[in-house]
Amino acid sequence: MADLQALVEEIHHTLKPRTGEGKVADYIPSLARVDPNKFGIAIIDLNGTVYKTGDCDEAFSIQSVSKVFTLTLALGKHGETTWNRVGREPSGSAFNSIVQLEHEHGKPRNPFINAGAIVISDSVLAGHTPREAIGEIVRFVQYLADDPTIAIDPEVARSEAATGFRNMALANFMKSYGKLQHPVDHVLGVYFHQCALAMSCTQLARAGLFLAANGKNPITGHTVVSSQRARRINALMLTCGHYDGSGDFAYHVGLPGKSGVGGGIMAVAPGKASVAVWSPGLNQNGNSLVGSLALEMLANKTGWSVFGG
Template identity: 50%
Template sequence: MTDMPDHDRLRKLLEDVVTDVRDAAPGLYEQAVEAAQERGKAPPRKGDFEKFGIAVYTRDGLCVAAGNAGVAFPIQSISKVFALEVALEGLGERVWKRVGREPSGDPFNSIIDLERDKGVPRNPFVNAGALVVCDMLVGLGGRPGPNRHVVKLVEGMLDGETIELNPDVMASDRTGGDLNRSLMFMAKHHGNLDHPVEKVMDAYVHQCAISLDCRGLARAGRFLMHDDAEAEDERGVAAARRARRILAIMMLCGQYDGSGDFAYRVGLPAKSGVGGGILAIAPHRASIAVYSPALDPMGNSWLGTLGLEMLTDRTDWSVFGSVRTRG
């Protein structure tokens, strides 16, 4: 990767990305309408293509933001990244005895793989995998309670700030989560769920309802940069190793069935959420958050993906190497 641009240049770069994304939004909206018609779905809301925010938290601790970066949204499935961090820190490699590390090839809420693989989810970012990880977190116990592990981690990353939980997500997931409950019963049938379904559901709902804006999400994800300079002791080395492994899963599975296309276009490990956010990491460089509520057929933000593609093209940040000479 190229060196970090200076902050003034980065700020101007983000402002240009916002302008260019908004210019491209009408064309993307037309594509989204066509895609919805082909799938027999309701057309997307045009207003959702008018919102776009981006924030970059750099390794030196500065947060640069542009567009609708101050709009809070439920992080939804992005919370699975933080849950995996808690599980790996508490249980280590035992996590992988109950959940796999492979892309699914099926929708994120599909029960097919879970049945085929006898209750072992393909990865921790499909819903079945996230629920099994939540079951592990419930088993960790602790004073914060089983539904507070991820909330506590995120609050810690925000230096103790109290975070809001989106009430609509809390209500809808608790009352309308029949498919997620079905996934848990299937896992339980195969001996891969240790705790009551409703207790695990409560933990899952709490983490999905975490509400952040782009600045907060980029800041919360900074631990995944795992700067080598911070790995000076055994604990630091362990944290860096966990981050590297989480990034690998994000690269392969973070955008569901759109992960390959995202890797091709953006070249960074990332995790999306149906709230319209995406958390992307440029290792040793930056934690990046984007937000736009319009979702593509895979459940990933249309404008968020485009904005990240523009950002990485202009900064030359990619885990696959630099294409421009320095200097």
């Protein structure tokens, strides 16, 4: 895979002129100020070799990409009983929709839409104060990336809390159905802080590597989850990882992935590599426009799609 470095540089060179396209997430004030021309790519293969280019070492707000890590934590704590509280089906609705939630009596469709991730935050909170739960999430991501410098951006966390009225509505709505076990403000505190994790493409690709290697970090040798659980998390990322654009992403890219409105996408090529891209301009579904195109180019050039070359 020696030509991967040339490939990431080619993808970056080809798509860099398009970075002004799309729209940054301006409903979170601190994200509205991000330079829309930023663009980074990092690939880490199972030998630990890193191929990267562009703004790949600049930390950005990973937002909903964090939902993969909190889901992994929740499954570690509660196992398959996690699915009693949240579904595993694609939503087909916007990531912050309340309509579907009412129709389905307060049970979120999957753990990657906001309502589902709020339920997952509630389950991670079990037995903890909000501060302890947030600390556990940060330490877990530091462990996955083997990087103790990863931290939460306090300005983004404050920005989320000050403007997260839709998420507050979702949480209160689920609380009315008895779906949350902790006080709403505690659950939202955990949720807003996990979304405010700041990571670079290189750190994010490293953190996702266990999902490319049957649940084991191939660099440290640590087993994070069983191979069956890694496969199932990947399945959820493929079907639900891009909100109501998940089918389109599977069609064009064909890799398990999780996007965030900060413009990051973490993708997994099982048995091959972990990939992270960052470009803040979003398409109409809230997914990185240039990041999605970069992953499509990568999948086409490498034949890494889970559906075959």
